[in-house]
Amino acid sequence: MTVVKTSLNRRSFLKSSVAAGGGLMLGFSWLASCSSGPKETELVMPEEWFTINSYLKIGDNGVVTIYAPNPEFGQNVRTSMPMLVAEELDVDWKNVLVEQAPYHPTDYGMQFTGGSRGIMSRWEPLRMAGASARHMLKQAAAELWQVPMDEIETKAGMLTHKATAQEISYGAIASQAAEMPVPEEVELKDINDFQLIGHSKKNVDGKDIVTGQPMFGVDYKAEGMMIAMIAHPPGFGMTLDSFDGTDAMAMPGIRDIFAISTYQEGQDKGGFDTNAFPEVVAIVGSSTWEVMQAKKKLKVNWKPFATYKEMISGWRGKEEKTIPAGLESSEKHKVKMATLSAKPGRVARRDGDPERAFRDATKVIERSYSAPFLAHNCMEPMNSFAHVQGDKVKIATPLQIPSFLVPTLAASLGIPVENVEMDMTRMGGGFGRRAYGHYVIEAALISKQVNAPVKLMYTREDDMTNGIYRPAYHATYRAAFDQDNQLTAIHVKAGGIPESPLYANRFPAGAIDNYLAEDWSINSNITIGAFRAPRSNFIAGAEQSFLDEVAEELGKDPIAFRLELLKRAKDNPVGEKNDYDADRYAGVLELVRDKSEWNNKSEGLHRGVAAYFCHNSYAAHVLDLEIKDGQPVVQKVTCAIDCGVVVNPDAATNMAEGGIVDGIGNAFYGELTFEDGVPQKNNFHEYRMIRMSEAPKEIDVHFVQNGIDPTGLGEPPFPPIFGAVANAMYRATGKRQYNQPFLGNKEVLG
Amino acid sequence: MATIELSINGQQKEIDVDPNTPLLWVLRDHLDLVGTKYGCGIAQCGACTVHVDGVAMRSCSMPVQGLAGKKITTIEGLSDNGDHPVQQAWIAHDVPQCGYCQAGQIMSAAALLKKNANPSDQDIDTAMNGNICRCGTYTRIKAAIKTAAKNS
Structure with missing residues (x-):
């Protein structure tokens, strides 16, 4: 009690x-x-x-x-x-x-x-x-x-x-x-x-x-409501120059066309006010189709912007952020990342004497991993209802963190915070994307301008090309072995655009005598944001792929090897700041080993294992892969999770299944590239999403029963699945996977 | 603008729109039938799936002018009380997460079962591959379709 x-x-x-x-x-x-x-x-x-x-x-x-x-x-x-x-x-x-x-x-x-x-x-x-x-x-x-x-x-x-x-x-x-x-x-x-x-x-x-009842933001309707859309720059590094709305205004049902500035001069911005395109053109009319058609007639001139700075009041207090000028391309990003990866990074953790261990090593393996930017692609595109009346605003919108947005919204409108009334509608997906509510401010500014209730709708193309992506990442891992083929050191150097994915104090830190973790980052004007298990969603796959390779070098079973490291981390941990509980970590590996019958390996079935700790919880997967007609077929994923007490088990299982499918999809296909600042995909005909035929045939989720107060669940099953996919693909094809997406446009495997 | 007569969920509707307007936007903006969802606008995601003369079609890419005289069914009209075997199976398997794509998934599944009462896994994959579920509920969708097939 x-x-x-x-x-x-x-x-x-x-x-x-x-x-x-x-x-x-x-x-x-x-x-x-x-x-x-x-x-x-x-x-x-x-x-x-x-x-x-x-x-x-x-x-x-x-x-x-x-x-x-x-x-x-x-x-x-x-x-x-x-x-x-x-x-x-x-x-x-x-x-x-x-x-x-x-x-x-x-x-x-x-x-x-x-x-x-x-x-x-x-x-x-x-x-x-x-x-x-x-x-x-x-x-x-x-x-x-x-x-x-x-x-x-x-x-x-x-x-x-x-x-x-x-x-x-x-x-x-x-x-x-x-x-x-x-x-x-x-x-x-x-x-x-x-x-x-x-x-x-x-x-x-x-x-x-x-039964299709109204519940999402896009379903919201109010008396006299107009439909609005925006036109934003086609590429990052660009902003509004001028526009000519004459032809668009002549289209049926169009009420008004005007430019809006999302933020007032010198306005305070918070850590979630990320917005690549604060200057956009708004187009308002009486129905969605009419506005869509008129938008095609809108003539806008965009121009590259010069480097600028802004003050952000985020978690770390007030800090100045530089938004660099330039039209960036993925090919140039790759070169820059490889260059920085070859230089010394910022040391985030050092245990023992890793430099010496590498100097004295009989054998060193070094592997580099990369992943591209990803778009969230929530099925419900960004949208918001807004009705500004005098110094009050009524909002109804699918938004993850209203409290972060409301102060900015009020400042943009120049009204008191308490005059913001908000209905939180159901969201057609979020995955982190809807933590960034610039679309709500846009809707409110448009409503203010036309003096009417307005629903702002992003098209899929607007949604996919507006930013707030999962960053592009790169990590290089090295392992040192002595003359007895014992593992003596691990070195990770990880970075990204614009942030590093490194968590220096997570496993295998704490289990390795000589350990070095470094990070680096490259600034960019391509806006990024939280994406299901930020940073973990890349580094878990890289780390778990590398550990698989280390286990192979040592001639050890991949689960037994991880458990050996975790035993070390529990019995005699290296360093003092280890984020994870080695016992609970080992618990999910043991559970997944038993439930997947890991030791019972059937012919033709290729199994990969991976585990990870994030958001206070532990998840491990065993993924069974077959190659059929040159295509990978995921037969089964067995999953073990320790997130403490599970409140609603079947729903929790559903969410874990979703995280697994999401991870497999992004590992196989997820990718957004840029040329001269322009995203190279803008809808689902180009951006490949996992579909029914590519999903696992079976997913078997198990929760550790331990009575511990609940911890996270939406994110933890996601990061390690990337590693399980990579490791299973290696077993199936004999080829290690280092660069996501693993399939992309490749037609045939094996 | 033109006056177009449509048969939707067993009711005759008369609307005055640009005849090129896709059915999706007529449903959502003009008839307040918002269960049918916009996802991509180019028939790639399936969120807007409805039945036209019993066949699953993507309403985002279907101008209303060609639909006069055809029987259109949306998620709101699939059953009187939300008790179509597919809807019941969806609840039995607690399929939805965010739920945004599910009306489209259900309409695709119901159309599949109409022409194939006992679909194989392969049949389900083929029929459902045009419907993206970003939350990743595919294994539950497949299980629910099998349950619905049994109970139809």
Whole structure:
């Protein structure tokens, strides 16, 4: 049993009548219409709701509405977060309705989707909210029955006092419970007493999704709404010179064409205000097709920009950032990366005497790995609804981290932060891309200019060529062996455009006596951003491919070799700042070894293993590959994950499967190249995405059961799959894979 | 602009649009049927899949002028209560993650099962390869199609 201090913001109103909000709280009009329940049949709505705290209200008939505080982009938080509340409330899940909370940090804390931190950060606060409500219900029943509160038991929405044989439903006592003081502290359930957590519940939005109900940003509609699009420079390093909208304005349905500047002169920008194209041309009309057609008639002159500087207030405080001039090309990037990789880098970690170990080595192997820029390619292109009225703005948008955007949005509009009202719509994918909300500011500026509600739509081409990419990376690994063919040192030097992927204190640091980690970076005007497991999504594959090669040099089984290193890291760690828990790391390798029957190798099946630690969790994969007609066919991926307690196992499995498929797709095909600043792909006819026939035939996901508080899950299964693919391809073809994408346009393998 | 008559989900609709307007934008902007999604605009991702006379078609690349007299079904009209065997199987397998592509996936799957009641893995791969799922729910989609085939 854990006792936690409560921290709930008491709503100023304690009840809201059905008449006032149509059974829903005021001000949530559009999203409230998207409320979803796990119900088999429609729940009967109560006559009256009683708000217990900002996370939940109880109807007089016992139906409970739980507010999902964080925005949903497919990670299942609209189901799994309310499960945390319902668990401690002791309510029957089939009586729960889920509604999306509006953006309101004073009521809901940090409302975000990113860094695999959702469940981890909500684990205690949401259970506390449920437990606090249960406490208030018990207190109300205790007063009603005049019995000691601790003699009252709760179960499935009922309060019982056994000694006096009395019982009452949550619905019947909700009005009194709402008047009770919020307890200062509450007890949370022991993990063994969980009724909901750890038991798979269907996605509360499942029915709405399969019937095509409106829920995404692109589905948003308001009275009098106009459609807007933007034209941005065709290449990085370019900006707006002039435009002629005469022909476009003459097209049917077009209302206005004008240039916008996303930021005001000297405006403060945060770390997530990345935007390659702050000067764009907006085109506004009455329907999407008309605006698309008119956009083709728009004549814009773009020009290269000169190097400029801007102040960014990010994690590390205020710092000046230089945006270099130039029209960059991937071929030149490759040369630059190879050049920097050959020079000494910035030393991030040094254990022992790696220089000496390499000098004294009998044998050294050196391998370089690279990966290109990647576009996120969320299926729902970037979009935002905005309606500016005077010094207020209403936003409805698919956005991962509203709190990072709102101050910038307010500054761009010159309005107070508290005048921003935001609905967080469901996101048609995010993967990090929607942490950068410049499109919301664009929509608001356009609405302000045309004095009407506006929905800004990016076309797929706009979306793919607007930046915020996964950086391009490069890493060189070296290993030293002595005369007894023992591994004596490892050296990694990793860099990228514009950031290094290096995590100096992760495995195999801590397991190697002589270890050197260096990094370097190359500045660029091609904008980058978080992409599912930033940096890890490259360095894991490089590291795990290299370790596979080292194991082979040593004549050791790849899993046994990793476990040997982890044993060293646990028993007698090298250095003090090792980020990972060697026991939990070894745990996933052992689990995947057993579940995949690693030692039972069938003919024709080529297996690759890889493991990685990131976002506080551990993941390991065994990937089984066959070559058929010169094409790799992934027969099966066996996966083991340690992310502590799993709240909604089937949904968690789904997300792990997704991470695996995503990783295989990007390892095989993912690539965005540039010529003179221009992205060389702009839609799915050129940008190859993994499809049904290329996905694994089977994915078998296992979670370590250890009762540890939840850690990340959306990202951890993604990085190591790149290594598993590379290692399986080696077993299948005899050829090591060093440069992503492994297939690209290559037709035949083997 | 021209007045065009369309049969959508069993209802006759009259709309006044540029006859070159793709069906997708007529559905989304003019008829408030937003279950059909925009993903690429060039028939490469399948998010906009609808049925035209029972066949899966990409509505983003299909001008409405050619559709008079044809029976169009969108995700909203696939079943009366969201209980088409494919929709039920999607829920049974809890297929969706973000959910954006799923209407298109379901329409492709329903069209497949209509002409092939018992598709092989190869048949499913072929029929579904035009539908991208960026979240990577392919293995669940395949399992759900097999379940739907059993229950149809």
